[in-house]
Amino acid sequence: MDTEKHYSEMNENELRSEVANLMEKARKAEQMGMISEYAVHQRKATLVQSYLVDPATIKPGEMYRIEGDDGVFFQVDYLKGLFAWGYRLGGEKAEEALPLAMLKNIKSGK
Structure with missing residues (x-):
């Protein structure tokens, strides 16, 4: 079984990869006209980026x-x-x- 890591447990590369993944999901949601889903992915990406801020x-x-x-x-x-x-x-x-x-x-x- 695949257990997900908490963002606080991820290293910098994993966090950057997760941000890229979320931004891609946001882009796809925007293209499909799913504005609410787009906003959720954008906000989540911002939170993940916050782990990269000292x-x-x-x-x-x-x-x-x-x-x-x-x-x-x-x-x-x-x-x-x-x-x-x-x-x-x-x-x-x-x-x-x-x-x-x-x-x-x-x-x-x-």
Whole structure:
């Protein structure tokens, strides 16, 4: 019987392979017009990519760009697991959690 590994147990190559597999599934779902399935695979790929992010590179109190949401910035308050908790600037300051892979350093440019 084939037992699936948890993402936390995978090495970098396995994680990258899983991301590629999920992106391919998302592409196929999009081609078939299955928008909900496309979104599920995209989100899952983002979570898997978060395992590849070193949490030490995300600093509480710092501001980050949000991948896929141009012109929107996210203020990180704290980290918990694969998520950064904080709020979007210019919004209602409602606390939310974003996967680490969605955050891009402002200093590195677009």
